[in-house]
Amino acid sequence: MAPPPGTLYLVATPIGNLEDITQRALRVLAEVDLIACEDTRHTRVLLDRYQIKTQTISYHEHNEQPRAAELCAMIESGASVAIVSDAGTPSINDPGYRVVRAAVERGLRVVPVPGAAAFVTALVASGLPTDEFYFGGFLPARMSARRSRFAEVRALGATLIFYEAPHRIAHSLADARAVLGEREAAVARELTKLHEEIVRGRLGELAARFDTEQAARGEMVLIIDRTPIEDQAANGGGVEASVAKRVADLENEGLDPRAALKRAARELGHSRDEAYRRLVAERGMLKD
Numbered sequence: 285m286a287p288p289p290g291t292l293y294l295v296a297t298p299i300g301n302l303e304d305i306t307q308r309a310l311r312v313l314a315e316v317d318l319i320a321c322e323d324t325r326h327t328r329v330l331l332d333r334y335q336i337k338t339q340t341i342s343y344h345e346h347n348e349q350p351r352a353a354e355l356c357a358m359i360e361s362g363a364s365v366a367i368v369s370d371a372g373t374p375s376i377n378d379p380g381y382r383v384v385r386a387a388v389e390r391g392l393r394v395v396p397v398p399g400a401a402a403f404v405t406a407l408v409a410s411g412l413p414t415d416e417f418y419f420g421g422f423l424p425a426r427m428s429a430r431r432s433r434f435a436e437v438r439a440l441g442a443t444l445i446f447y448e449a450p451h452r453i454a455h456s457l458a459d460a461r462a463v464l465g466e467r468e469a470a471v472a473r474e475l476t477k478l479h480e481e482i483v484r485g486r487l488g489e490l491a492a493r494f495d496t497e498q499a500a501r502g503e504m505v506l507i508i509d510r511t512p513i514e515d516q517a518a519n520g521g522g523v524e525a526s527v528a529k530r531v532a533d534l535e536n537e538g539l540d541p542r543a544a545l546k547r548a549a550r551e552l553g554h555s556r557d558e559a560y561r562r563l564v565a566e567r568g569m570l571k572d
């Protein structure tokens with residue numbers, strides 16, 4: 285009879301402070317047959333801190349494909365394997381996805397062991413709305429691609445979250461302001477570490493604040509409000525995007541009024557009738 289198949293565990297580890305790990309994560313790491321690490325030396329610091337002696341193996345972006353097959357074969361023969369990355373939740377902008385995919389395709393048991401993820405940690409402390417958000421991972425390094433990414437998410441109506449490298453943060457904040465309009469935002473830096481800092485302000489203010497090498501240091505998450513500040517004012521301080529403003533912008537870009545209304549309705553998630561009703565109401569309000 286075939287031995288019972290093992291399990292693939294995805295174990296979240298701290299994003300800075302080594303105390304940010306669950307009891308369950310520590311137990312799983314101590315009990316599995318093998319821990320596949322993004323960087324074995326990095327993970328060894330955590331394992332040593334908790335006196336975990338489990339064998340480790342490397343699993344990173346350059347060996348993901350062959351390693352995923354090897355790990356799945358081990359799990360099929362009964363071993364239990366934990367995947368960890370250098371920080372936070374594996375597979376979130378870190379290695380992990382390929383082995384999960386391979387395990388799912390082979391019908392193996394996949395068990396998540398949750399814990400820290402930098403984007404959630406940053407969002408909840410940002411002071412920006414948390415009910416609906418978009419996480420875009422790392423922003424593109426090139427300005428044109430970055431601006432296109434911002435344009436794609438401009439009308440989402442959700443809080444926007446991105447990872448960004450310190451040497452690009454000032455440029456990204458300026459690009460965000462150029463494409464998204466002035467918005468409330470936050471930069472969460474070095475979360476859970478000694479120099480943790482959450483800087484809140486308008487995109488323009490933050491771009492100026494992080495325009496020095498001294499200020500722009502460490503690991504960073506960028507969080508941006510869902511609407512420009514002027515739209516919020518047009519809606520009596522609420523967070524809903526203004527149909528009138530979007531229609532006016534689209535008309536300025538050359539669309540005729542019908543096409544502008546149709547596009548604004550689609551972008552803002554309204555039916556055409558609802559968008560028209562709001563347009564009339566907002567224009568009436570603006571005249572007062």
Ligand code: SAM
Nearest residue numbers: 299372373376377401402447448474475503504
């Ligand atoms: N797997 C991780 C997670 O669950 O968030 C993300 C790994 S990704 C390679 C690393 C990026 O996450 C950093 O460049 C930074 O944008 C963000 N990050 C990770 N740790 C952070 C921290 N302590 N403070 C702020 N941002 C952090």
